[in-house]
Amino acid sequence: MTAHLPRAFTDALYDCGLPYIGCHLLIAFSGGADSTALLHMAHTLSEAQRMPFAVSAVHVHHGIRDAEADRDADFCRTFCETYGIPFTLYRCDVPALAKCSGRSLEEEAREQRYAFFSRHLDAHPDITHLLTAHHADDQAETVLFRLLRGTSPAGLSGIPTIRDFAAGQHSIPLIRPLLGLSKDKLLAYCREHGLSYVTDSTNLSTDCTRNLLRRVLLPAAKEVNPAFSAALQRLSSDAALDEDYFTCLTDAFLREHTVSENPPALRRDVLLSQHPAVAGRILASLYRQAGITVPCTHRHLDAMRGALARADGIIRLPDGFFFYSDGIRNICRITREQQKKTVNGTTIVPIPTVLPLPPGTSVPFFDGSVCFLSDRSPENEKKLRDLKNVYKFFISTHINSDKILGSISLRPRADNKTDVYLCGHSRKTVRDVLSAHRVPHDLRGDLPLFCDGGGIIWVPFCGIRDDVNPKETVDGASHISDLYYFSDMERIL
Secondary structure (H helix, E strand, C coil), rough: HHHCCHHHHHHHHHHHCCCCCEEEEEEEECCHHHHHHHHHHHHHHHHHCCCCCCCEEEECCCCCCCHHHHHHHHHHHHHHHHHCCEEEECCCCCCHHHHCCCCHHHHHHHHHHHHHHEEEEEECCCCCCECCCHHHHHHHHHHHHHHCCCCCCCCHCCCCCEEEEEEEEEEEEECECCCCCCCHHHHHHHHCCCCCCCCHHHCCCCCCCCHHHHHHHHHHHHHHHHHHHHHHHHHHHHHHHHHHHHHHHHHHHHHEEECCCCCCCHHHHHHHCCCCCHHHHHHHHHHHCCCCCCCHHHHHHHHHHHHHHHCEEECHHHHHHHHEEEECCCCEEEEECCCCCCEEEEEEECCCCEECCCCCCCCCCCCCEEEEECCCCCCHHHHHHCCCCCCEEEECCCCEHHHCCCCCEEECCCCCCCCCCCCEEEEHHHHHHHCCCCCHHHHHHCCCEEEEEEEEECCCCEECCHHCCCCCCCCCCCCEEEEEEEEECCCCC
């Protein structure tokens, strides 16, 4: 029976140490051609073993496509009953949840799907591995998507074949054994084995960014290079190998040149002697080790490089952290302690960097997000549509631009006592409004504060200052502008 299984599938499993006696593979089963082929392959391999391993399936009904979603759930249940595969169905209302969270339907569906997987695995500790049906075309789309949005070399690695997946209080491997198979080959497998499957009608739309890539951009690229998908897959594979090599170099450097201090510090002179490609990864690793919740972006990295080049460099990082470069002690480190320095007899401390936010300009912030001010002109509205097509998550508010004092700018939080503004007819600290609006702690980090000459105008997820609120101004608002905060969680080093 295994002779009919694609070599790329079995090789991927064997490379991950599968199968073995006692393992239990949970298949994320949507009912589409990809996951149908994956479930059939896993079941076929299990049946062919002298001591079969366990295979089960889980399906999430997102509540998006009404009767079509019901059809998919029924198909998955019937398929599993036919083959004697244990099946579990979960249901959720993604449109309602997306409305509350501010995420797109696509992003909210993914969040809920993986949350269900995690709870299911936590309730079934006998399950040893989670398998999803991502294939070679998905890999190509991911790499292209990251290229369009902007990514680091690590981002070019695309989707990993194996990674850890949190399952309650423990974790198990999440494996994608179809990354070596194209969509065409999976469809051919279904035809060869007489497998029916369902089709998601939303995949035919170009509203979703992924579908735009799949149905418009990739076909256009293939007109120039018919082997474009394969080229992206090779790029991803090569990038993954390069990243593994740099990770080994970085880990070796940290083991050899970390000074025994608390918090850990690195030898500044040795770090300065490293190739920029290695030094950047070392700084990014130091950033992550500090426990900063905001992902390390190129802006953070460039700021740390600039401070490292100075013998007394200090820069402010998210979550109240600071990066210090001390030429006298020959160390650099990241710490929460706000150390002071003396320049010409004057004691100073790091201050937040202020970024101008002119209308119609996309301004990247230190947490990896992008901020945008629209004056509702046709040119700005077109730029806004382009941004919404790229970023999965955004939140916005309206202001009376006639009441703005000077120009609008961005800055990170400075101090929990001095970061205050008049909102809802009372003076409130940024910390208090974030708590009052129940903004998750992992999103707070260093959210940008939108400011003008009079102080804070708006904190994303929270209210706006009373005197620029169109609803609060007595004489009305003749000119309305829109402030946008686009979250960007994929530009991670």
